[in-house]
Amino acid sequence: MTTPPRLPAVRAAATGFIAVIAALGMGHLVAGLLLLPSASPFFAVGNAFIDRTPTSVKNFAVENFGTNDKPALLIGMAVVLALVGMGIGLTSRRSAVPGMIAVVIVGIVGALAVHEQSTGSSSLLAPAASLVAGVGTFLGLHRLAQPRVTTVEPGADQPPVGSLGRRRFVLGSVVAALGALVAGAGGFALARRVDVTASRRGIGELIPTTPAPPIPPGAAFPELGTPPFITPAADFYRIDINLEVPQLRAEDATLRITGMVDTPIELTFDDIRSMPLVEKTITMTCVSNEVGGPYVSTANFIGVPLLDLLDRAGVQGDAQQLVGHSADGFTLGTPLDLLRATGRDAMLAIGMNREALLPEHGFPMRTVVPGLYGYVSATKWVNELELATYDVKPYWVERGWDGQPPGVVPIKISSRIDSPSSFQQVPGGEITVAGTAWAQGRGISRVEVRFDKEDWRPAELATEVNPYTWRMFRLTTTLAPGQHTVTCRAYDGANVMQVQDRLRLINPGPVPDGSTGWQSIVFTVA
Known part of the structure; x- marks a missing residue:
């Protein structure tokens, strides 16, 4: 053998x-x-x-x-x-x-x-x-x-x-x-044979019935290193669970409002497009953004107030949260009390910056609830809004995150230094520190900057757009040649100071509470 x-x-x-x-x-x-x-x-x-x-x-x-x-x-x-x-x-x-x-x-x-x-x-x-x-x-x-x-x-x-x-x-x-x-x-x-590009192109420019106020001059200092006030849609930060972005057409999209409502309803994309559209300037932040991190952006969102849609269906008194269902199976719960507190600023959005949403940002439809971190406010590719009690456990709640008041916190006061960058060498003479601060829902009342171990100095604030957006700051001074450390801290509209201690010192990361801490960077003056 x-x-x-x-x-x-x-x-x-x-x-x-x-x-x-x-x-x-x-x-x-x-x-x-x-x-x-x-x-x-x-x-x-x-x-x-x-x-x-x-x-x-x-x-x-x-x-x-x-x-x-x-x-x-x-x-x-x-x-x-x-x-x-x-x-x-x-x-x-x-x-x-x-x-x-x-x-x-x-x-x-x-x-x-x-x-x-x-x-x-x-x-x-x-x-x-x-x-x-x-x-x-x-x-x-x-x-x-x-x-x-x-x-x-x-x-x-x-x-x-x-x-x-x-x-x-x-x-x-x-x-x-x-x-x-x-x-x-x-x-x-x-x-990708679903022609999402053609579907977006067919929507054309979105003109709101109620436009957002124009961005005033001096709202940002991009010439000094801050981002532009309005983030281009292609540059808007993206954080989600998807390895493959859902490819959906507006022509096929529907939104159902179900659960604890008097009358379940179903709306097509064209139904929503034909409603009076509002435009809101909103800054969004990811709960996983670290101190000084990049996961914060601002856009002019266009859509329909969520409360208007919920009123059509009739929300029952025992409902506690709005559960958004995404076409990819993801679910997200927004506490109704916090949603109602934003009034008509909470939106079912169909556009950003006068154009249809990009696929990676939720085309054809998404939710935007300002003043809350994305994990309880932003359902992309949404196809159902379910009114429910907290017995319904959305995606992140099932994984141990707190999606119910009082555990759901507003976005924390944050500030970062955009310029100079860490370890950058800058020419001698006058130098300008420029940065960005945010505390959506409360606004920013002041920002202070400190060099090395000197006293805090008040920074010049950019023009405020609204309490739900970020606010830029700058401070110009003269420093001796050599290495320096610059630190920033912000105060919200109620004059509450940004927390100094880093959350990571007591927690294994910012999720789901949001990071805290003052940002410091080291740079050199030539």
Whole structure:
């Protein structure tokens, strides 16, 4: 009886690796055909990983990778899957059975992740196709990888079937790998065959019935290093849980208002577009923004007051929160008391800066409730608003964040130094420190700046636009050559001072309370 030949290590590792990428490519292709990006096993596993990631790890990712946290996760997943694939191949040098079992297990994990992330039985077609492609590719390449037999045991008439040589294995591997890459690229292209660009273009410029007051001169100091007062939509910060941005058309969009209401209603995008539109200048901040961080932006949002829509449905007296449901399955709860306190400033927004929302910012529709951190105020890609009690647990509440008063806090008083930057060398003579402060809902009444250990000095404030927006500041002085430390602190409209202590000293990150602390930077005067 012939002893089964042992696969060379390189061929075995390549067999497992290519089988894994073939499985992922096929799964992504079928997900694209179904227009269900979340059905791709690769994205589904990534989203499942995000769901289960401890808050401290998420904070670390945001702090170290910023808005590149999702690409970093995808690259990390790709590396892990490559190692898993090679490991599968190396365990199968003598027999294909261990590897085949391992590929099936990996496929089942992908299917479970898809089932958790997607709705409808059709979404399981993608992981099923992925599993078939993975097993088929593994078995085919394992057979081609068998080394040519040069000796035959007595009584054997010919070498074992499957000893087809190195060249056929290389050719088969190249074909399988190229097929996987083409399938994956095809999946990306198919997922984007919904023409969101044309849908946005068809909306045209959004002209509000009630426009926001014009931004007054002197509201920002971009020539000194602060951001412009209105953030271009493409530069507006983005923080969400999505590895793939939902691709939705306005023509297909509807909004349902359900739950504890007198009359459930359903509105199309055109219904909302035809209503009197209001425009509000609002600064938004992410709860995971660190001291001096970039996750704060301002836009002119255009839409319909949320309270007007809720009045149409008739909110029942026992309702406690407004739960926004996103097309991607995400849910977010806004306490009704806090929503009502903002009056007509809380919006169902369909535009930013007189244009339709960008897909990454919630096109076709999103909610914006000023004065609250995004995790309780901003549902992107919203398709349902549910009135409910606190027994309904939205996404972040299920993960341990507090989404109920009194735990939900207004955005904390914050300030940062935009110029000079840390460790920058500036020319001698007069220097100007410029920065940004915010305390949405209360406004900023003053900002103070301190150099080294000197006394605090009052900074010049930019013109205030409204209490829900940021406010720039600047201070010009002369400093001796050498290294200096500059610190800033702000006061809100009630003259409450920004908290000095860093939250991270007593907590593993700013979530879900928001960061605190005065920012200091070191720079050098030439």
